[in-house]
Amino acid sequence: MKPAGAPGRKPTGPPAGKKAALPAGAGGDGAPITLTRKDFATDQDVRWCPGCGDYAILATMQRLMPELGVPKEKTVFVSGIGCSSRFPYYMNTYGLHSIHGRAPAIATGLKASRPDLDVWIVTGDGDALSIGGNHLIHLLRRNVNVQILLFNNQIYGLTKGQYSPTSEQGKVTKSTPYGSVDHPFYPVPLALGADATFVARTMDRDPKHMQAIMRRAHSHGGAAFLEIYQNCNIFNDGAFFEFTERSTKAHSTIFLEHGKPLVYDNEQRGLRLNGFELESIDLSRGKWSVDDCLVYNEGSIELANIVSRMSWQEDLPRPFGVFFREDRPSYEELLEEQIEEITGKRGQGDLSALLNAGDTWMIGD
Ligand SMILES: Cc1ncc(C[n+]2csc(CCOP(=O)(O)OP(=O)(O)O)c2C)c(N)n1
Ligand code: SF4
Numbered sequence: 001m002k003p004a005g006a007p008g009r010k011p012t013g014p015p016a017g018k019k020a021a022l023p024a025g026a027g028g029d030g031a032p033i034t035l036t037r038k039d040f041a042t043d044q045d046v047r048w049c050p051g052c053g054d055y056a057i058l059a060t061m062q063r064l065m066p067e068l069g070v071p072k073e074k075t076v077f078v079s080g081i082g083c084s085s086r087f088p089y090y091m092n093t094y095g096l097h098s099i100h101g102r103a104p105a106i107a108t109g110l111k112a113s114r115p116d117l118d119v120w121i122v123t124g125d126g127d128a129l130s131i132g133g134n135h136l137i138h139l140l141r142r143n144v145n146v147q148i149l150l151f152n153n154q155i156y157g158l159t160k161g162q163y164s165p166t167s168e169q170g171k172v173t174k175s176t177p178y179g180s181v182d183h184p185f186y187p188v189p190l191a192l193g194a195d196a197t198f199v200a201r202t203m204d205r206d207p208k209h210m211q212a213i214m215r216r217a218h219s220h221g222g223a224a225f226l227e228i229y230q231n232c233n234i235f236n237d238g239a240f241f242e243f244t245e246r247s248t249k250a251h252s253t254i255f256l257e258h259g260k261p262l263v264y265d266n267e268q269r270g271l272r273l274n275g276f277e278l279e280s281i282d283l284s285r286g287k288w289s290v291d292d293c294l295v296y297n298e299g300s301i302e303l304a305n306i307v308s309r310m311s312w313q314e315d316l317p318r319p320f321g322v323f324f325r326e327d328r329p330s331y332e333e334l335l336e337e338q339i340e341e342i343t344g345k346r347g348q349g350d351l352s353a354l355l356n357a358g359d360t361w362m363i364g365d
Contacts, residue, residue: 035066044089053204053230054083057151058090060210065093068218070118078107080132082124083158084151084230101132104139107146108331115332118218119146126156129165129185140194143222145330147214150187150225153232154239161235173235188308188323191225192301198224199304200322204231205244209255209320216322222330243318256307256321261293264317270294271316278310280317298322 040062048054065075075093079085081100088095094117098106103121111119121139128136128150139148155173156162162175166187170179191199198220202210210228217224229240242252254264254271262271268284270293281288297303304324310316343349 035072037062037066039072040065040092042090042092046090047086048083049234051231051233052083052157053153053232054087054151056204056207057149057210057228057230058087060207060214061087061091063207064211064214064218065091068118068215074116075118075120076110077120077122078103078110079122080124080127081158082127082156083232084122084124084153085127085158087122101127101130101135103127104132104135104144104148108139108142108144111144111146111332112335115145115336121146121148123148123150124157124164125150125152125154125166125187126164129187129190133165133185137190137194140191140196140223140225142331143195143197143328145222145332147217147220147224148226149214150227151230152187152227153230153236154184155232155236157232157235186308187225187227189305191227192304192308192324196225196324197222197326197328198322199308199324200225201227201229201320203229203240203244203320205240206320213321220325222328243320252317254317254319256296256298256319256323258296258298258322261290261295263290263293269317273306276306278306278313278316280315298325300324301326 046055046058065072072093075091077088077091077093077095079088079095079097080103081097085097085103088097096103096106103123107119107121110117123132123136128148136148139146152166154164154166154168154171156164161173163171163173163180163182165182165185167173167176167180167182168184169182172179188199188201198217200213200217202213204210213226217226229243231237231240231244242248251265251269254262256262263269263283264271267290268282270281270283270288270290271278272281272288272292273279273294278294281292283290283293294303296307301324307319308323310319
């Protein structure tokens with residue numbers, strides 16, 4: 001296993017709230033440079049529609065970056081194709097607007113060859129779960145040490161409003177004029193099923209929560225999967241209003257916190273485990289108290305599975321926060337270890353000798 005600070009670990013910065021300083025001399029005059037949110041913005045025109053939820057996610061990321069303390073030149077945003085995938089243009093870091101659905105493959109290659117880089121993947125529900133579904137699950141099971149931000153707007157935005165793998169059954173769109181008959185993917189249970197080591201959910205309209213969860217995703221030493229509910233106000237407006245708007249948010253959402261009882265609706269309601277089922281209980285009438293509520297444990301895959309699956313039961317609130325987290329060596333840690341071990345035993349390899357070993361043929365004129 002590598003010591004702390006080795007490639008598998010996320011680069012760490014100053015505590016939350018403190019400004020990040022580049023190493024002395026990075027500014028050319030020997031003095032440390034203090035970065036602010038503005039340092040992470042670019043001069044590019046942002047081409048999202050006015051009112052799109054993507055703006056809030058971008059602003060939150062730009063606010064978070066200085067406190068992470070990772071130098072800009074060590075940070076890379078890799079995206080696929082879609083409105084959300086325009087994100088790297090707007091971050092003043094390295095970035096790659098890549099191929100549809102292939103951000104996980106490109107990020108895996110990048111981390112395998114440059115494990116010192118801090119890599120974020122930005123993807124949409126179409127990009128990550130239609131054309132890129134296969135790539136995503138393999139990145140998760142391998143535990144590549146990157147953060148994956150899945151902007152879920154339950155629609156294809158860039159191509160003007162076709163249904164996506166997360167669109168609900170019955171959804172009427174340009175490509176499903178009579179309503180979708182497809183059963184949707186639920187990204188959180190999907191990531192848990194792929195053995196992701198960090199799985200969380202947040203929403204565009206709660207920047208404080210979003211920033212806190214992004215910070216936690218970043219501090220995780222492995223593949224950190226974060227689903228973000230994102231409003232596409234042009235093609236799927238209001239898909240998540242029940243969870244994001246002040247009038248309904250309290251009784252339709254619950255915020256998971258490790259070691260804390262599952263209470264919601266201004267502590268008027270809670271969740272208890274009844275067999276393998278979760279049950280909503282009224283804490284205001286004396287029959288039940290907070291002591292009857294389930295205490296959340298983000299290290300339990302069993303709880304994570306139960307809580308992630310309750311998301312679509314109408315009488316239960318929608319969970320946000322960290323569903324699951326465990327420590328497991330990252331892909332690049334294991335890869336480095338293996339390379340060191342084999343090189344120690346067999347010496348440096350010779351690519352040309354390898355290519356010319358065994359049967360080779362010359363192609364004639
Ligand atoms: C190989 C290929 N197939 C299809 C497309 C068309 N296409 C572009 S973006 C997209 C889906 C985008 O949806 P999503 O990932 O949800 O992102 P959003 O635009 O909603 O942010 C599709 C199907 C493409 N660009 N390339
Ligand atoms: S089409 Fe939707 S997702 Fe795309 S920029 Fe416009 S509002 Fe945002």
